[in-house]
Amino acid sequence: MSNIQLENINLQRNKQTVLQNIQVSLNSDDFILMTGQNGSGKSTFLRIIAGLLKPDGFKLIQNDTQQSWATAKKFLRQYFCYLHQTPYLFSGTVQDNIAYGLKYQGLSKTEIEHKVDEALELIKLQHLAQRHSFALSGGEKQRVAIARSWVIHPDFILLDEPFANMDKHSRHNTYAIINQLKEENIGIILTSHDPHHGELNFNKQLHLYQGQLSEKFYQ
Amino acid sequence: MNDLSSATQQAIILLFSADPELWEIILLSFSVSLRAILISAPLAIIIAFCLSYFKFPGRHFLISLFNTAMAIPAVVVGLTLYLLLSRSGPLGDFKLLFTQDAMIMGQIVLCFPLLVALSYATLHSMDKRAWETAITLGAHPVRAFFTVLKEARFGLTAAIIAAFGRIIAEVGSSMMVGGNILHYTRNIPTAIALETSKGSFSQGIALGIVLLLMALVLNLVLSLIQARNEHHHE
Numbered sequence: 001m002s003n004i005q006l007e008n009i010n011l012q013r014n015k016q017t018v019l020q021n022i023q024v025s026l027n028s029d030d031f032i033l034m035t036g037q038n039g040s041g042k043s044t045f046l047r048i049i050a051g052l053l054k055p056d057g058f059k060l061i062q063n064d065t066q067q068s069w070a071t072a073k074k075f076l077r078q079y080f081c082y083l084h085q086t087p088y089l090f091s092g093t094v095q096d097n098i099a100y101g102l103k104y105q106g107l108s109k110t111e112i113e114h115k116v117d118e119a120l121e122l123i124k125l126q127h128l129a130q131r132h133s134f135a136l137s138g139g140e141k142q143r144v145a146i147a148r149s150w151v152i153h154p155d156f157i158l159l160d161e162p163f164a165n166m167d168k169h170s171r172h173n174t175y176a177i178i179n180q181l182k183e184e185n186i187g188i189i190l191t192s193h194d195p196h197h198g199e200l201n202f203n204k205q206l207h208l209y210q211g212q213l214s215e216k217f218y219q
Numbered sequence: 220m221n222d223l224s225s226a227t228q229q230a231i232i233l234l235f236s237a238d239p240e241l242w243e244i245i246l247l248s249f250s251v252s253l254r255a256i257l258i259s260a261p262l263a264i265i266i267a268f269c270l271s272y273f274k275f276p277g278r279h280f281l282i283s284l285f286n287t288a289m290a291i292p293a294v295v296v297g298l299t300l301y302l303l304l305s306r307s308g309p310l311g312d313f314k315l316l317f318t319q320d321a322m323i324m325g326q327i328v329l330c331f332p333l334l335v336a337l338s339y340a341t342l343h344s345m346d347k348r349a350w351e352t353a354i355t356l357g358a359h360p361v362r363a364f365f366t367v368l369k370e371a372r373f374g375l376t377a378a379i380i381a382a383f384g385r386i387i388a389e390v391g392s393s394m395m396v397g398g399n400i401l402h403y404t405r406n407i408p409t410a411i412a413l414e415t416s417k418g419s420f421s422q423g424i425a426l427g428i429v430l431l432l433m434a435l436v437l438n439l440v441l442s443l444i445q446a447r448n449e450h451h452h453e
Contacts, residue, residue: 050355077354088351100358104357104362149355
């Protein structure tokens, strides 16, 4: 189980404080709901911990030494996989998209094909394997993006408002997929402005308000 | 009017008669301009990418510089290169004046800012999530760079075609640093200029037809690329 501690995360944009001295400790068995109003900095926070956005200040403690951003971002990118609110699918088929990250893991073609098949089964979209990514619905795109992240087996998957613009049926399917990820011990942080997701058993809630983070543990 | 129609008639006959001199000029033109594009495009695209994806001091100045450099007249490039490459110039020892290499250098100077500016416009307007997605899925930044280029391939191809269109038709620089030497540095635009000054219009018109046809083909390719791009983003 991985534990990652980040401290003193600070970020300002246009002279406004977005994140202020945030401290967070994350375990790879965490299932975290992150709440906060629109514009409270949830996506920004996720992009920072995914190593995609450089904060003004931060402290990542690793082997008792403080890391520079150049080192820290490489470390963070190994652990976290970030999914945009509206996922970006590369031009190509669903199969090509799911195989994207696997190409960088030194796997054989057969192994990649096998893992892609497993991922398609997880999201129940086997019948769309050869469909072009641009021809998918919003819900299907979200599921393909989750499968694409799952298949590379990161320690954490960061889901940024995955249920925004989703109908009830797609939402139900996505809940099932997220619960499946959880069973495979992938840490999850899911942002939402809506705190009610009855089908998901979070163990922790992080709430972002005026740049400050508060924590609440569920039973 | 009769002169024009008879010259055009002769030009068409000349084109279909497989006149070796005419086709040598055409091939030389394409060879020089293609080499200029092949040398310029990789670096221009890398610069455009850096300008689009990284923030650094002087970035806006560089963007303005490339935008301004797009408008440099070919004859000014020719004059500057001439002064640099002439025997008494600082690069005179390389003996490049009146060679194809000098023509290529001139065309590189002309197409480079255009390639950077058009590639920058393409990459800057592209969805930045492509880069982030590639990175977060474990791609090394160099691989992520190639992924972004693949996603932007239609716009980048259009930029390359537009730059090629500009340099294959330029006369000022090629004339000054190439010298318009038959079998060696005579390309389509310099040959047209020469034949026109001699009053021998048929070869000039034949070469003009080739340039027009090429412009038509390039525009058709550009339209096709644009249509495919729009289809992709529907």
